[in-house]
Amino acid sequence: MDSKLILSIESSCDETSAAVVKDGREVLSNIIASQIETHKKYGGVVPEVASRMHIEVVNGVVLEALEEAGVTLNDIDAIGVTYGPGLVGALLVGLQYAKGLSYSLKKPLVGVNHIEGHICANYIEHKDLKPPFVSLVVSGGHTFIVHVKDYGKYDVIGQTRDDAAGEAYDKVARALGLGYPGGPKIDKLAKEGNENAIEFPKANFHDDTLDFSFSGVKSAVLNYLNKCKMQNIEVNKADVAASFQKAVIEVLKQNVLKTCRKKEIKKIAIAGGVASNSALRESLIKAAEKEGIEVLFPSQVLCTDNAAMIGSAAYFNFINGSEAKLDINAKPNLKL
Template identity: 60%
Template sequence: MSITILGVETSCDETAAAVLVDGVELRSNIVASQVEVHKKFGGVVPEVASRKHLENVNPVIMEALDKAGITLRDITAVAVTYGPGLVGALLVGVAAAKALAYALDIPLIGVNHLEGHIAANFLARPDLEFPLLCLVVSGGHSDLVYMPHRGVYQPLGRTRDDAAGEAFDKVARAMGLGYPGGPLIDKLARQGDPEAIKFPRAFLEEGSLDFSFSGLKSAVLNYLNRARMLNEEINMADLAASFQRAVVEVLVDKTIVAAERCEVKTIMMAGGVAANGGLRSLLEQRAADVGCRVVYPPLNLCTDNAAMIACAGYYKFLRGDFAPLTLNAIPGLPLGEDRY
């Protein structure tokens, strides 16, 4: 008998629903983006995001079901992101999923957002062999996670301040590029010289696998302010390339150290910044030098989506890891610590 998972994702500014059959057959993956709504603010406004989720969640779920060619009665279980994320946004998805699980009398599965990003890799490569190392890089997260077995997550390092994606967005806004900043800086960086401007790299104390990008962000802002006060011409392509290289080098260096420390042969990437061309290129190059391969999801599964939540939910379903109908949103939910 087939296992059909309905995934629901509303952790930030994307209202998403997807239908996944037996962990590999993605029947639908619908995403209602709020980028245009938040672009004028230069970033996500939590209250606005929550209200848009309320408008979109039911139509998006029904569209996912229609595209998959099924009805609500065909769903085996519903999986939903319950943290981390914006609390108001999370509550919308959790409430919708709980209502469906109750009305249909089917299992409810609570999924950690980071677990979802990691699981996106298994949609394209369900045969990945453990142990694995995953670099999770997005607007809110910069994490290194060791996975000795499926469903076991051992955090090795995390951001202490600005996440990589957050730094990209803030620098892009200061440069006048717009929102979201990651893709815009990545595109502009291809035209610039990554060695043109010497920005700092924060490696922290010896042996640490944590990340810190707030100092780099401040260095870029200071560079821009000084140049503008002195009426100096700014080569934006060189600035984008130099900033991006400073971020990427730290991410890659620490990932390689972790891979060697954990003796893994495969490094996964996940999250929106995993779509960054500079990061992919340098990590693949450095990984090859130490005998590792690098895998990452298709571009459309790097950013927030519900297919990844359905995939994580599928493996939790196989383990019988279900959530009660008292499931609540937990904005600061740690990876690997389900709190039902």
Template identity: 60%
Template structure:
């Protein structure tokens, strides 16, 4: 059977990315242009600046993805793009570009859900991984516990009621002076601290055992800092962030394992930017091993926002003939499992 090669574009936040993916399972190229240095000046992603950078970067990034795969557009079977969720101005650049490319080359267009892409990153990393499985998607904008029934069928089991896990990392990092981006900086700092030094509260939501709430933990950290300041005490920053991280990780792991047990599942997948967190990976692996559950986490390059994961998810839409029209729009609050 002929290989199906998809050119995928991702621009939902502050990474301009393009990739060529074969048969949903092999990234032939994976180009990511990160704008992190620019946004660091502002302590977080500035949507207008991100959008401006996307339009500057997108054609060279696409060209680099084709060159990296040693291909031209003639070798491409379809064009895929993230159309939500994300920052609308950022999404629109990728969507408009992908539509025009598909139209000009006479190729079908595939719209991909960003979170479905994150989950699909695992298909690239593990060639034999097949649904059904449980997936925990954690990033700066999302915290979802998902039952992946099939490649295109998703059941949301739990989600955050307030901050995304990555958002809590960013806010706490800012409060303790570690700066942006918070995730990697806290991960590093926490390695020098005692994760059990401070007990932070773990939120349980009545009637929604799988939902998350991280604003309480974040507030507890801020209160702790304030109290210490008022008493004139110095804070052991490494202990503080290690304990904060521990509280987040414990919640993520316990919810995930509860789902695995309740549904008697044998596979658990993590995905998204926060799945790069070393403490989360270690704790989840340990919990899975203890339960006899296979644990999957993508390599770091596929945890961050990238287009290869979009190309993987798009392949399964391609197989079902699920193509988008030229009126495809960016949908900043696109629901998981929704189809254009």
């Protein structure tokens, strides 16, 4: 089969990104314009601000991606774009831009699920990775365990019933006065703390499910901090960070390993922003090794929101005959 070049666009949250990806696994360019510095002062992403910033930079980011890849719009075989889940205003910016390109160039448009993009980041990092495998998707807005049966074929085994793991990290970091984004800051501080100092709850459901819940552990941390404040007890922030992180990781690890046993699969691919968490990686690799399970994860840049992962997902969808019509709309709560 001839090689296919995908121009992809990602704008689901606070990163505007464009990439050129060849055959779903080779990244020719991956340009990311981050808004972290802007949203830092608000302690989190402000949707309206995010949308306006996407509008300002999307054209420049796409042109830069083409230039770095050394290709023109005429060389592109299809345009891939995230259409959900995410912030509706932010999604619409990338989607409308991609539709305009598709219409004017008469090139196929491929809509991509953002979660699928995170899973496909592993195809870029690990060139020989093929389904089936189990994927643990952990990010600011999502926590899923997915049985990847084939390219584009997914079975969601477990998901969060409330806060996503990354969301809990951000809220706890804010309560500890660490700032935004919380994940990397807690990961760093936890290295100096004792993870057994405080026993925070780990949510386990009694029904036969592999779902998660992180609102309980987040509330327990906030209650602990309030109690210390009221009783004038000095808080060891490193111990709080380490103990909180341990409670989150234990549940993630336990559920994903249970899934592997259940499905008789010996390969886990981690994805999403929290996949770059050093404690999660170390802990999961160690536990999986005992059961002969291989753990794969993408490099740092592919863990965060980026268009290369969207380009990979778009390629596999495209060669499987999936094309979007120009009336495709943003779906902020899109399911996998």
